[in-house]
């Protein structure tokens with residue numbers, strides 16, 4: 566049976582009225598779904614106007630329990646833990662915990678921006694494919710400007726449309742991250758959060774080091790590892806929260 570996780574509730578009451586088993590109850594000023602009453606029908610998810618409810622599949626929940634029994638993430642702050650765990654869950658690679666450079670305040674700023682509907686700009690379509698709960702913006706399909714890659718050109722165009730308050734995600738192209746850094750240095754763009762997780766032996770680690778040398782609110786990792794699935798996992802962690810929330 567799925568677990569129901571409720572976060573970022575805006576209190577409209579629709580799920581309480583809809584739940585056929587009256588499983589959703591206010592507890593301590595927040596809504597909770599009582600596991601022994603929930604039948605997993607998903608009707609609460611359908612009626613919630615702000616996508617605050619998510620059903621967690623039993624396999625995902627079990628995966629997280631195994632993860633927590635093998636990797637110590639308990640000392641990380643909440644959003645940092647959510648991001649680290651979802652990336653480890655996605656890759657089945659515990660080494661990510663020590664590779665990530667996590668900043669709770671920056672992650673909080675990014676999560677808040679997404680909760681308020683900020684533009685979510687990604688460098689390649691593969692990152693967008695991994696994010697199903699939130700609309701993404703990707704301009705990779707544009708004709709590249711002279712001297713720029715298509716991903717960097719896409720970021721340059723997106724910066725003209727969304728100069729302030731967007732969440733920027735790089736899961737593939739170091740060139741896009743370098744272009745974003747250049748744009749921020751000229752005050753052409755002020756991100757709410759930069760998720761810099763490009764991959765590859767050419768420029769990936771260096772571009773992430775360059776990101777860390779700025780004061781931009783950010784998430785990155787030290788090694789050349791990264792990729793679209795990892796970047797999407799980081800965004801999803803900010804959107805979904807903790808799938809074992811009741812276990813903490």
Ligand code: SF4
Pocket residue numbers: 569583584585586587588589598602603604605606607608609610
């Ligand atoms: S999944 Fe169905 S039974 Fe469970 S809390 Fe939601 S509406 Fe109620």
Ligand code: SF4
Pocket residue numbers: 571573574575576577578579580581596612613614615616617618
């Ligand atoms: S439907 Fe969504 S916003 Fe409304 S009370 Fe339920 S969780 Fe909160």
